[in-house]
Amino acid sequence: MNTLLKNLAMVSVTLASSALMVSQTPARYDLLLKGGRVIDPANHIDEVRDVAVSLGKIVAVEKNIPVDQAGKVVDVSKLYVTPGLIDIHYHVGHGGAPLNWFAPEARAHALPLGIPADMALQSGVTTIVDAGTAGAETFLQEKEEVIDRAAVRVLAFLNIVSNGMGGGLEGSLDQMDVKLCAATVSRYRDFIVGVKTAHYWTREPWDPEHVPWAAVDRAIECGTLANVPVMFDFWPRPERTYEELLKKMRPGDIHTHVFAQQFPIILADGKVNPALAEARARGVIFDVGHGAGSFWFRNAVPAFKQGFTPDSMSTDLHTGDYNVVSMTNVMSKFLAMGVPLDDVIRRSTVNPAAEIHRPELGTLSVGKEADIAVLELSKGDFGYIDCGVARMNGKVQLSARMTIRAGRILYDPSGLSMVEWEKARPQYFNIPGLGDSLPARTDDYPRN
Numbered sequence: 001m002n003t004l005l006k007n008l009a010m011v012s013v014t015l016a017s018s019a020l021m022v023s024q025t026p027a028r029y030d031l032l033l034k035g036g037r038v039i040d041p042a043n044h045i046d047e048v049r050d051v052a053v054s055l056g057k058i059v060a061v062e063k064n065i066p067v068d069q070a071g072k073v074v075d076v077s078k079l080y081v082t083p084g085l086i087d088i089h090y091h092v093g094h095g096g097a098p099l100n101w102f103a104p105e106a107r108a109h110a111l112p113l114g115i116p117a118d119m120a121l122q123s124g125v126t127t128i129v130d131a132g133t134a135g136a137e138t139f140l141q142e143k144e145e146v147i148d149r150a151a152v153r154v155l156a157f158l159n160i161v162s163n164g165m166g167g168g169l170e171g172s173l174d175q176m177d178v179k180l181c182a183a184t185v186s187r188y189r190d191f192i193v194g195v196k197t198a199h200y201w202t203r204e205p206w207d208p209e210h211v212p213w214a215a216v217d218r219a220i221e222c223g224t225l226a227n228v229p230v231m232f233d234f235w236p237r238p239e240r241t242y243e244e245l246l247k248k249m250r251p252g253d254i255h256t257h258v259f260a261q262q263f264p265i266i267l268a269d270g271k272v273n274p275a276l277a278e279a280r281a282r283g284v285i286f287d288v289g290h291g292a293g294s295f296w297f298r299n300a301v302p303a304f305k306q307g308f309t310p311d312s313m314s315t316d317l318h319t320g321d322y323n324v325v326s327m328t329n330v331m332s333k334f335l336a337m338g339v340p341l342d343d344v345i346r347r348s349t350v351n352p353a354a355e356i357h358r359p360e361l362g363t364l365s366v367g368k369e370a371d372i373a374v375l376e377l378s379k380g381d382f383g384y385i386d387c388g389v390a391r392m393n394g395k396v397q398l399s400a401r402m403t404i405r406a407g408r409i410l411y412d413p414s415g416l417s418m419v420e421w422e423k424a425r426p427q428y429f430n431i432p433g434l435g436d437s438l439p440a441r442t443d444d445y446p447r448n
């Protein structure tokens with residue numbers, strides 16, 4: 001008996017000393033993504049490397065980082081590791097819709113536009129930019145309801161219309177208050193990255209209260225006053241042509257919905273409208289903004305074949321366009337057309353970061369916040385659709401396997417970071433006590 005106690009005591013001492021040794025040499029990294037093909041256009045990296053994360057920051061992007069230096073190791077071989085994607089045309093919140101939008105008399109103009117911000121995480125997106133759903137009078141509500149609560153980073157273009165979208169006031173000139181717009185941008189500069197104009201007087205007859213360029217001109221005035229870019233959603237008319245819009249746009253301004261049906265992208269002779277190259281040479285930026293009605297293969301495919309690719313990919317996700325599904329769906333369409341993967345990643349990371357003047361985003365540079373997407377490129381037969389109810393067949397498809405925001409794994413539906421259930425830790429096998437409905441989750445799994 002004495003011998004047994006003595007042996008047990010020795011075991012305890014050994015366990016204690018090994019525990020001590022572990023605590024004396026803690027893991028250098030919280031998380032190590034091992035063996036993935038890293039594409040980080042901002043740093044000209046396109047090769048197999050490991051990515052290490054600690055305290056929410058990227059701390060190393062190197063070859064062959066030893067696995068024993070990390071608290072958690074995730075095998076991402078055969079997958080692509082890229083900066084978290086940036087979708088600069090997304091819709092969150094209620095825009096200008098009154099809170100009682102369920103009331104029958106309000107519904108005609110007051111459908112809620114926004115979809116859940118964190119849905120973006122499902123396609124590798126770590127930053128979304130709300131494209132003018134809210135204006136000066138409704139931005140605070142959007143900030144408190146969505147921006148301050150979302151796990152994904154949410155930034156915004158402020159609508160030149162104070163009431164925002166969807167409240168039925170987008171045609172009212174007295175809603176386009178340049179000074180209020182600029183003051184609101186200045187007040188919330190941490191969140192507001194630009195100004196948006198959209199949906200202004202697309203088919204109604206002109207009158208003294210509604211002149212052709214009012215929304216465009218006032219948005220530019222606000223952008224100039226607040227020193228931020230303007231994003232344009234636009235509907236050409238004889239008195240307000242597309243070419244004139246491109247001439248009005250300042251360097252750094254963003255033309256979203258570039259392949260929408262209403263723009264003369266491809267001229268009658270089959271050539272790309274030369275106005276696009278002229279505008280691009282002046283610094284005008286072209287964005288996809290796919291949406292429910294703004295992407296036609298008849299514009300996109302010939303334009304790409306003639307060398308014109310939009311500067312940034314984006315979804316324009318809102319409640320009316322669930323067919324678009326995701327950022328990776330939009331990116332897949334361009335991959336299927338023939339745009340190389342590293343170029344599609346560039347136009348979904350470092351390019352949009354530059355467009356919204358946030359160069360700290362869209363990169364895996366050491367020291368930056370660890371926003372990371374793990375993507376898979378599949379080969380096979382895939383169908384892609386546009387907004388004209390037409391299909392394009394493709395041979396590749398991009399999808400997200402894991403999304404990491406500020407070092408936390410927030411999306412991992414195939415369990416890349418998890419253990420097989422038979423090897424799960426003891427509490428996994430616990431039966432919860434009566435009255436306790438919480439599952440026995442592990443401590444490192446996000447509880448949202």
Ligand SMILES: [Zn+2]
Nearest residue numbers: 089131291316
């Ligand atoms: Zn939109």
